[in-house]
Amino acid sequence: MSKFVYVTYIQTTPEKLWEALIKPEFTKQYWVGVSQISDWKVGSSWKLEFSDGRVADTGEVLEIDPPRRLVVSWQNEFRLDLKEEGHSRATFDIERTGDLVKLTVTHEIDREGSKLIEAVSGGWPAILSGLKTLLETGKPLQGWPS
Amino acid sequence: MSMDLVFRALADPSRRRLLDLLHAKNGQTLGELCGELDMTRQAVTKHLGILEEASLVVAQKRGREKLHYINPVPINDIADRWIGKFERHRVRALADLKKMLEE
Numbered sequence: 001m002s003k004f005v006y007v008t009y010i011q012t013t014p015e016k017l018w019e020a021l022i023k024p025e026f027t028k029q030y031w032v033g034v035s036q037i038s039d040w041k042v043g044s045s046w047k048l049e050f051s052d053g054r055v056a057d058t059g060e061v062l063e064i065d066p067p068r069r070l071v072v073s074w075q076n077e078f079r080l081d082l083k084e085e086g087h088s089r090a091t092f093d094i095e096r097t098g099d100l101v102k103l104t105v106t107h108e109i110d111r112e113g114s115k116l117i118e119a120v121s122g123g124w125p126a127i128l129s130g131l132k133t134l135l136e137t138g139k140p141l142q143g144w145p146s
Numbered sequence: 147m148s149m150d151l152v153f154r155a156l157a158d159p160s161r162r163r164l165l166d167l168l169h170a171k172n173g174q175t176l177g178e179l180c181g182e183l184d185m186t187r188q189a190v191t192k193h194l195g196i197l198e199e200a201s202l203v204v205a206q207k208r209g210r211e212k213l214h215y216i217n218p219v220p221i222n223d224i225a226d227r228w229i230g231k232f233e234r235h236r237v238r239a240l241a242d243l244k245k246m247l248e249e
Binding site: 001003004005006007008009104106121124125126128129130132133 | 220221
């Protein structure tokens, strides 16, 4: 099992955070310009798409409970070595604590030394910092770490 | 989440060592971490508590055990605040150069 857990506390409401996670007009501002495409029902297909239409990752909605929990299966589509690892699982847990909202993102796959989990581990901290900045200041972070 | 807590947690060499251990192998139990350190179990528990309070470590239950995961997001927030988004690739290039020269 390879697994990473990311936690950030954001000054917002669970409802706003949920919208910022799901809606393309928000995700495009902090998540390397991608949109999540799904009709958001259990069993529905799910994909992460770049603004030029290329597909980054695909999967399925495994659990959805707005504005508390979202679980998707997640397979990379643009690197063969990552695609070969098959489906990983990404879980988003949203929890109110006082006047803050705790967001926990867990990304895991049932294999040791996963290259996919390694590859996404460089991205998640920056994505979550950007999400926090967007929600707290209304402005996206400028630029993306190369 | 207060940055004071993050800096206070990072100010101790034993706690930085704990983060190094989790960076090398994520998701370790208290027992595994104790095996790598010359400290009492109580001391390790206390240090982990301070790291958890700063959100630098996240503990998740697995059966009767607790697994500890390093959470890089607070450190990334610090980097975003002061390093600057445009300079980051240059800083990265310098860090790579330093690493290459020191290897």
